[in-house]
Amino acid sequence: MLVQRCPRSSSSGSRSSPSWCWPGEATLRPSNPEPAPRPAAEALRIDAVDVHYGRFRAVRGATLVLAPGELVALLGRSGSGKTTLLRAVAGFERVTGGEIRLAGELIESPLHHVPAHRRSVGLVFQEYALFPNQTVAGNIGYGLSRGERGRVESLLRMAHLEGLEGRYPHQLSGGQQQRVALLRSLAPRPRVLLLDEPFSNLDAGLRVQMRDEVAAILRAEGMTALLVTHDRADAMAIADRVAVMDGGEIIEVATPRALYFEPATRTAASYGGDVQFVPGEAFGAAAESPLGQLPLARPFRGPCDLLIRPEWLRLRHGGTPAQVCARRFEGAVTRLDLAVGGQLLRMTAASSELADPGDVVGVTVAVPAVPFPRSE
Numbered sequence: 001m002l003v004q005r006c007p008r009s010s011s012s013g014s015r016s017s018p019s020w021c022w023p024g025e026a027t028l029r030p031s032n033p034e035p036a037p038r039p040a041a042e043a044l045r046i047d048a049v050d051v052h053y054g055r056f057r058a059v060r061g062a063t064l065v066l067a068p069g070e071l072v073a074l075l076g077r078s079g080s081g082k083t084t085l086l087r088a089v090a091g092f093e094r095v096t097g098g099e100i101r102l103a104g105e106l107i108e109s110p111l112h113h114v115p116a117h118r119r120s121v122g123l124v125f126q127e128y129a130l131f132p133n134q135t136v137a138g139n140i141g142y143g144l145s146r147g148e149r150g151r152v153e154s155l156l157r158m159a160h161l162e163g164l165e166g167r168y169p170h171q172l173s174g175g176q177q178q179r180v181a182l183l184r185s186l187a188p189r190p191r192v193l194l195l196d197e198p199f200s201n202l203d204a205g206l207r208v209q210m211r212d213e214v215a216a217i218l219r220a221e222g223m224t225a226l227l228v229t230h231d232r233a234d235a236m237a238i239a240d241r242v243a244v245m246d247g248g249e250i251i252e253v254a255t256p257r258a259l260y261f262e263p264a265t266r267t268a269a270s271y272g273g274d275v276q277f278v279p280g281e282a283f284g285a286a287a288e289s290p291l292g293q294l295p296l297a298r299p300f301r302g303p304c305d306l307l308i309r310p311e312w313l314r315l316r317h318g319g320t321p322a323q324v325c326a327r328r329f330e331g332a333v334t335r336l337d338l339a340v341g342g343q344l345l346r347m348t349a350a351s352s353e354l355a356d357p358g359d360v361v362g363v364t365v366a367v368p369a370v371p372f373p374r375s376e
C-alpha cells in the first residue's frame with residue numbers, strides 16, 4: 001500500500017467531507033462507460049475538476065496535465081485550493097465535476113472513484129509521518145517485498161543516507177527525516193508522487209538544500225510529481241512548470257522563467273515575483289514610458305500598463321533622472337523608493353550600489369517590460 005496516512009484529515013478532523021468522500025470506500029456507483037485510455041504521454045490528467053465542501057466550490061474547473069517524469073509545482077496563497085486538489089488526486093476528496101486520470105486510466109469523476117490505496121500514488125507531507133518504532137531501512141522498505149531489499153539500499157545511496165539505515169526516526173535531523181519520508185514514498189515506485197509543502201518544517205538554509213536534493217532524487221527516479229507550495233522560490237527553483245492556483249482556479253501554467261519574465265496575466269505576475277506597473281504607449285516591440293523607450297517581452301500596441309519588477313531597474317549614468325526618496329538596507333540588497341516622472345517606483349538594488357535619499361540618479365530597465373491591456 002502506498003498511501004500510509006493522510007495527516008491533514010487525521011490530525012485536523014475539521015474537514016467535514018460528505019459521507020461518500022472517504023478514501024477506502026471501495027464501491028460507489030457503477031462506473032460510467034470508460035472512454036478509450038489516453039496516450040501514455042500523459043502521466044496525470046486533471047480535467048475541469050470541481051471539488052465542493054457543501055455549497056462552497058473550493059476547486060473550480062482545474063485543468064492540468066503532467067508528462068511522465070515531469071515535476072509541476074502547484075503555487076498559490078493560503079486557501080486557494082491547492083491541498084484540496086492534491087487530496088482529490090490522492091483519493092481523499094471526491095470531485096463534483098470533471099475527471100482525473102493516471103496514465104490514461106480514469107481514477108476519479110463524480111461517478112467513479114478508485115480508492116486511495118489502489119491508485120499507486122505516493123504522498124509526502126510536511127509532517128514526515130515516519131513510523132517511530134521502525135528503523136530507517138524499515139520505514140523505506142515498508143510495503144516492499146523481501147526480494148526488493150536492494151531497492152532500499154539503492155535509494156539510501158541515492159539520498160546519501162548510507163550508514164543511517166539502522167537508526168530510528170528520533171535519531172535523525174529534520175532534513176534526514178524528510179529524505180527518509182521521500183524515499184519511503186518512492187520505494188514502491190508509485191505512478192505519481194504528491195508532495196504537500198514538504199519543506200515548510202525546515203529552516204531557511206536547510207530548505208534550500210533539501211529542495212535541491214529532493215528535485216535531484218525525483219529526477220534520478222524519473223518520477224512524475226506534483227508539489228504543493230505557497231513559496232514561489234521553492235516552486236521556481238525545482239519545478240519544470242508552475243501551475244498558479246488562485247481562488248480555486250488554475251489561472252496559468254508556465255515554466256518558472258515564463259512566469260517570471262512573461263506572465264500572461266497580472267494575477268499570475270504577482271505569483272512570479274514582486275510587481276509594479278508604469279503606464280506606457282506600445283507600438284509593437286517597444287513602448288514609450290516615464291522610463292523612456294522600453295523593449296517589450298511580447299508585441300503590443302496601444303495604451304498599456306508595463307510590468308517592471310523592482311529588481312529589473314538599474315542605477316546608470318545617463319539613465320532616466322530619478323530622485324531617491326527612501327532607502328532601506330537589507331544586507332545583500334537595498335530597497336530604494338524612486339520618484340520618476342511623477343511616479344513612485346520601487347527598486348531592489350545590490351547593496352554595493354550607493355544612493356542616498358535626496359540624490360538624483362539615472363535609472364534604466366535591464367529586462368524587457370511586460371505589457372498588459374490598461375483595462376485589465
Ligand SMILES: Nc1ncnc2c1ncn2[C@@H]1O[C@H](COP(=O)(O)OP(=O)(O)OP(=O)(O)O)[C@@H](O)[C@H]1O
Binds near residue numbers: 085
Ligand atoms: N473540510 C473542509 N470543509 C470546508 N471547507 C474547507 C475544508 N477544507 C478546506 N476548506 C476550504 O477550502 C478552501 C481551499 O482550502 P485548501 O486547504 O485546499 O487551500 P490551500 O491552498 O491548500 O491552503 P493552505 O496553503 O493554507 O493549505 C479554503 O477556503 C478552505 O477554508
